[in-house]
Amino acid sequence: MAYDAAVDAGLDSTITDLYLVTAVKLDSAWYVEREKHSCAVQDATEDEAIVAALPRLDDWLDQTGVEAYCQVPILSQSNWDTFVNGLKEHRSPTSQLLAKL
Secondary structure: OHHHHHHHOOOOHHHHHHHHHHHHHHOHHHHHHHHOOOHHHHHHHHHHHHHHHHHHHHHHHHHHOHHHHOOOHHHOHHHHHHHHHOOOOOOOOOOOOOOOO
């Protein structure tokens, strides 16, 4: 029903393809048994949908207008660096610091 409505509304086929493979994966065994849609075919189809969708992800996210509501340091390298450099360091008298982020 949701898939049909999205197609009828003219939603980008990259999105509907991604939705479809996700729906199939939710009941993978049914598609193997009833439709002879093997796990390998399901995985290949999922991979194709993801590869097609990834280049469009930033555009889709921009269209949501969600950026104004995102407040996490990992959104930019400079904010992340500031966050990591501001973390308190805890040491043990018996341990060595072997690696640093």
